[in-house]
Amino acid sequence: MFSIYILTYNEEIDIAACIESAMLSDDIIVVDSCSSDRTVEIASRYPVRIFQHPFESHGKQRTWMLESIPVKHEWVYILEADERMTPELFAECEQASKNPDYIGYYAAERVMFMNHWIRYSTQYPRYQLRLFRHGKVWFTDYGHTEREVCDGATSFLKQTYPHYTCSKGFSRWIEKHNRYSTDEARETLYQLQQGTVKWRDLFFGQSEVERRRALKDLSLRLPARPLLRFLYMYFLLGGCLDGRAGLAWCTLQAFYEYLILLKVWEMQHIPIPNLDTKISQGGESEPEAHPTSEATL
Structure with a gap:
């Protein structure tokens, strides 16, 4: 058995189905970032433990969660509210946690968008570290x-x-990615000024995670990134095979890339006074499920 963390913020639409999918575990912990909707009310109907903590960033929220909340089991799994645990994945996690050779495992997501599995343009299988031994993993x-x-x-x-990436509607998706693009623009500037491309990982990385991250760092340095991202996803990865949903997905990802570039230009040429203060007060870094910014160019 292993404990399951569920990270939430205004997830009244998804939280019930998420908890129900995780109830194979006897230790479910909802970590809520002070939701203003009915998330906590709905979660409290289930046999789960609920903790609230103001959101600062994804890395800091996970660090607080791992350091401050006691767990029943040695192994833990991190689940986002718009994701689901499956019986098959749960059974494999149980077996994997018995292996003394590893302290953590990556699991691949299946992006669900417009009632369709986006099989090709999401660079499937795209892995996230989800199952790990408590005390052996932390986040930055x-x-x-x-x-x-x-x-x-x-x-x-x-x-x-x-992973139901658009379960709350297109308007919420666009609002969320508008906020995310601000942080991505900052990271782009930092990487261009101080970061490097790990060319060895790009071509000879030992795992999909190493190759994807090297590709991400390279993509920040390419010209016409929005256009390249669309062409890469729609034609090279095969997004055209994902049908109408695939076309919409690739278009939205290119739009997201364009927002990042616009904000990079803005930060370089039109500095906004007290931007960090405005962001923290306005909830710009909303703790929602991740877009697939590292999945493609």
Whole structure:
């Protein structure tokens, strides 16, 4: 058995289905970022533990969660509210947690968009570290999201999980990515000024995660990024095979890339006084599920 963390913020639409999918575990912990909707009310109907903590960033929220909340089991799994645990994935996690050779495992998502699995243009299988031994993994901030730091060897799970990226509607998706693009613009400037491309990982990385991250760092330095991202996703990855949903997905991702470039230009040429203060007061870094910014160019 392993404990399951569920991260939430204004997730009244998804939280019930998410908790119900996780109830194979006997220790479910809802970590809420002070939601203003009915998330906590709905979650309290289930046999779960609920903790609230003001959101600062994805990395800091996970760090607080891991350091401050006691868990029943040695192994833990992180689940976002718009994701689901499947019985097959749960069974594999149980078996994997018995292996003393690894301290963590990556699981691949299946992006669900417009009632369709976006199989091709999301660079499937795209992995996230989800199952790990408590105390052996921590997180740091990267752009709008986070990256894990592991104290030990990791491996990969075969089973996948569904990720309903647009379950709250297109308006919420666009609002969310407008906020995310601000953090991504900051990270772009930082990487261009101080970061490097790990060329060895790009061509000879030992895992999909290493190759994807090197590709992400390279993409920040390419011209016409929005157009390149669309062409890469729609034609090279095969997004055209995902039908109408695939076309919409690739178009929105290119639009997201264009927003990042616009904000990079804005930060370079039109500095906004007290931007960090305005962001923290206005909730710009809303703790919602991640877009697939690292999945493609």
